[in-house]
Amino acid sequence: MTHDIDASLPEYTQFNLDQLAQGCQVSREWIIERVQSGLLWHDETSSADPASWSFDSRSFVRIRRIVTIERDFECNAELASLVADMIEEIETLRAKLHVADSHAHRKNSEP
Amino acid sequence: MEFKDYYQTLGVARDATADEIKKAFRRLARKYHPDVSKEADAESKMKEVNEAYTVLSDPEKRAAYDQLGQRGFQGGSEFTPPPGWDANFEFSGRGYNGAQSADFSDFFAELFGRQMGGERHSHQRMRGEDHHAKIMLDLEDSYHGTTRSLTLRMPKLDNRGQVVFAEHTLNVRIPKGVHAGQVIRLAGQGGPGHTAEAAGDLYLEVQFKPHARYRIDNKDIYITLPVAPWEAALGATVQVPIPDGAVDVRIPENSHGGRKLRLKGRGIPSATPGDLYLVLEIVLPPATTSKAREFYQSMAQELAFNPRQHFGG
Numbered sequence: 001m002t003h004d005i006d007a008s009l010p011e012y013t014q015f016n017l018d019q020l021a022q023g024c025q026v027s028r029e030w031i032i033e034r035v036q037s038g039l040l041w042h043d044e045t046s047s048a049d050p051a052s053w054s055f056d057s058r059s060f061v062r063i064r065r066i067v068t069i070e071r072d073f074e075c076n077a078e079l080a081s082l083v084a085d086m087i088e089e090i091e092t093l094r095a096k097l098h099v100a101d102s103h104a105h106r107k108n109s110e111p
Numbered sequence: 112m113e114f115k116d117y118y119q120t121l122g123v124a125r126d127a128t129a130d131e132i133k134k135a136f137r138r139l140a141r142k143y144h145p146d147v148s149k150e151a152d153a154e155s156k157m158k159e160v161n162e163a164y165t166v167l168s169d170p171e172k173r174a175a176y177d178q179l180g181q182r183g184f185q186g187g188s189e190f191t192p193p194p195g196w197d198a199n200f201e202f203s204g205r206g207y208n209g210a211q212s213a214d215f216s217d218f219f220a221e222l223f224g225r226q227m228g229g230e231r232h233s234h235q236r237m238r239g240e241d242h243h244a245k246i247m248l249d250l251e252d253s254y255h256g257t258t259r260s261l262t263l264r265m266p267k268l269d270n271r272g273q274v275v276f277a278e279h280t281l282n283v284r285i286p287k288g289v290h291a292g293q294v295i296r297l298a299g300q301g302g303p304g305h306t307a308e309a310a311g312d313l314y315l316e317v318q319f320k321p322h323a324r325y326r327i328d329n330k331d332i333y334i335t336l337p338v339a340p341w342e343a344a345l346g347a348t349v350q351v352p353i354p355d356g357a358v359d360v361r362i363p364e365n366s367h368g369g370r371k372l373r374l375k376g377r378g379i380p381s382a383t384p385g386d387l388y389l390v391l392e393i394v395l396p397p398a399t400t401s402k403a404r405e406f407y408q409s410m411a412q413e414l415a416f417n418p419r420q421h422f423g424g
Contacts, residue, residue: 057294072140102323
């Protein structure tokens with residue numbers, strides 16, 4: 001069975017609290033608690049009222065990661081967030097390293 | 112269908128305690144964590160480990176599974192569940208959810224699938240499960256858009272009320288402007304809903320394949336731009352290939368290596384597009400000919416340049 005579907009991006013780039021909770025299969029409270037503890041961030045321009053919060057896709061990926069770590073290791077939220085921080089940092093560094101490596105490789109292969 | 116030896120997957124003895132099973136699971140969860148593992152097939156290994164732990168950490172599922180082991184089934188042997196094998200077992204469904212089980216094997220679905228069907232009946236009028244997948248794109252795709260074909264496994268109930276997996280292929284047209292880490296939601300493309308309820312959604316997490324020339328940071332792109340010493344010193348206009356074509360870039364005079372030139376709005380397209388940064392790298396011409404050596408010698412004599420001035424002393 002094959003069928004075609006159009007993906008639309010702009011309207012889903014930002015998530016509100018309900019969309020984020022539903023998409024990540026966590027409760028609203030789960031998210032609110034972690035935002036208030038500084039483990040997750042919403043768009044700076046939104047107010048203190050959770051109903052007005054907006055999140056980008058990175059929060060989505062981050063929450064899914066934290067949920068897995070908390071569940072697999074039965075660890076607390078701070079520790080899971082710390083691991084997520086480090087994974088995000090590693091991703092950034094790996095991307096930089098990849099470009100630096102391929103650059104060095106090109107230079108070394110020049111006559 | 113192959114019989115799966117869940118004890119072997121977790122590397123524990125058949126009489127392992129719940130605590131030993133948990134410890135073994137955590138050790139493997141660390142080893143095969145898809146974000147950090149160096150193992151080539153970490154993601155599929157992790158799925159197997161999750162599946163084994165889902166069964167062995169649940170006393171009811173474990174007891175039912177053990178009963179099959181006692182009937183002589185071994186890892187890798189051909190397996191068809193004996194009729195009534197799970198009579199007297201009541202599965203409570205703790206520890207995993209339907210969305211996760213989409214990653215599990217046919218063996219798991221055959222054994223515990225009916226329970227998923229049962230759950231559906233007990234929570235009548237349930238919305239379908241949301242599913243998650245990753246999608247790998249090329250950077251150029253974010254400038255032009257693309258179509259990607261995805262093959263998904265969807266659990267569905269057959270006429271015996273068993274859950275079976277059906278494959279279906281989805282051609283997803285992705286518009287330009289997609290960026291790394293972005294999540295695309297395809298409404299209604301997740302698991303089917305029960306009776307009149309809506310199907311779940313499919314979430315695609317976008318990742319870009321590593322590129323030798325471009326580094327992507329959210330919506331910004333970084334390119335290392337090699338320049339000759341005289342281009343950096345005197346200024347020059349050079350042509351630079353970028354993902355959506357080529358641009359003429361003016362290099363200001365007296366530029367130093369590592370200087371960043373920003374091309375505003377030439378990063379990943381969107382309502383507020385990212386920027387494209389060119390990071391200058393000064394490349395020296397090799398002193399391999401006598402002519403080149405003469406040039407370097409006269410520079411040394413006439414420029415009175417000391418690159419280590421700030422070392423002091």
